[in-house]
Amino acid sequence: MATPSYVLTLRLKTESFQEDILNKRFEISRKMYNACLNELYKRYRTMQQSKAFQKAKKMKKGKERNAIFRELNIQFGLTEYAIHAFLTPMNQRFKGNIDSQAGQKIGTRVFNAFQKMMFGEAKKVYFKRYGEIESVEGKSNKTGIRFVNNTLIWKGLSIPVIVRKQDVYAHLALQDKVKYVRIKRAFLKGKYVYYAQLVLEGIPPQSYNSEGLKQQVGIGRVGIDIGTSTIAVCSEKQAMLKVLAPNVQTYEPVIQRIQRKMDRSKRATNPFKYNEDGTINRSNREKWVYSNRYVKLRNQYRELHRKNRMVRKQDHESLSNQLLLMGDTFFVEKMSFKGLQKRSNKTEKNKKGRFKKKKRFGRTLSNRAPSMLLSCLERKLEYNGLKLNKVNTTKVRASQYNHFDDTYTKKSLSKRWNDFGGILIQRDLYSSFLLMNMVHDKDLDKIDRDLCFKTFDVFLKLHDELISKLRKEPHTLKSMGIR
Secondary structure (H helix, E strand, C coil): CCCCEEEEEEEECCCHHHHHHHHHHHHHHHHHHHHHHHHHHHHHHHHHHCHHHHHHHCCCCCHHHHHHHHHHHHHCCCCHHHHHHHHHHHHHHCCCCCCHHHHHHHHHHHHHHHHHHHCCCCCCCCCCCCCCCCEEECCCCCCCCEEECCEEEECCEEEEECCCCCCHHHHHHCCCCEEEEEEEEEEECCEEEEEEEEEEECCCCCCEECCEECCCCCCCEEEEEECCCEEEEEECCCEEEEECCCCCCCCHHHHHHHHHHHHHHHHHHCHHHECCCCCECCCCCCCCCCCHHHHHHHHHHHHHHHHHHHHHHHHHHHHHHHHHCCCCEEEEECCCHHHHHCCCCCCCECCCCCECCCCCCHHHHHHHCHHHHHHHHHHHHHHCCCCEEEECHHHHCCCCEECCCCEECCCCCCCCEEEECCEEEEHHHHHHHHHHCECCCCCCCCECHHHHHHHHHHHHHHHHHHHHHHHHCCCCCHHHCCC
16 A cells, blocks of 8 residues: 655765766666667557557446457567566666665656557657766665665665754654655756655645744635646635746756857857758758857756756645645646647637737746646645545636526636626636635535535635735736736
């Protein structure tokens, strides 16, 4: 039975020769990953060409068809254990650098990614380019990659782990059992730094201060209406309308300038890799040549994205803690953020006769990461024995519902306010109010209209106070409709 677990990340105090060895082992792991993926593609194509597969593909979906596919996967070696067997000679070849458990974890990682493609959850699994493997992990803390007495031990390497005296959280966490260890590297300010990620058994320790727990969980219902760049939250005592990841710095102009410089440098050092019209010559198989200037620019580019990523995560962790204080029963609509990243299929023109861009919310989702916030909240709820209730979006339609007359009305995205007989309510806040008043059953597909009437007066007071406060702030997003 799987037990709850969490991750503690600690920096390794590495020396130059140890970093060289780790880099070598990461590169070996990358080659093993690509070898496994190549073998899986071969086996999968062979299976697709078989008559049994073609016959099963034409069958109706059901248990019988699934059983045939399972048998075919076993027959053609498309199973996790078959990949482990394929890796055995490689584990022997590289046993001085990669232990068998770390090798098996590489095989499992490849197989899980490939299985998503087989089930139609992904279009393709890509091979890893040089430097793209950023982590290697073991299966237990008994052999292979181990953490013993604040030291990482792996195949002749013994690297101290930095645990600061004032880091109370780390000292409390280290009292729990270590399930297994992951070695992770990150590119920081032009060089790689290395971390030990300890997967610990149990739940994260709570930190205390003189007044009690720093992180507490409130009591009551909470409705969350999350968009691509904003979040509206309503509880029985508080209303909230915020920008997601407000501290994320948009380095777009700087990034674009760096990308142009990188492109000019690459074209100057690799003229033979381009056609006369400026496109890349795909038939040329020679290696790319990168100048020192290009490498510096690439490092700057990676550093800007790293800063954005870290600030975004910090903002989401902070906001999820605020949400926990609002209640213990959370409702949110199911959202397909991955679908919103895709380009539009429709070709449309605007009022001036120009073609509209087919791009949708890819950049906004990249900067604001709404799905990451929900993952943070869900993780912290699970630590407290709670769960995030995901509402059936197609049946509830919170953005269209009117609890006063029990009707649904479609509205354009540009309409940010609801008018209920002279009572103006911000659209996202009203949706969060409706979600707060969901019928709490297994289906989660119906709004409790009677509860809406009981709680509306309190909500309206909280709504008006919040809108008045937001109108005094110097900057609010246009999508909020405040200005």
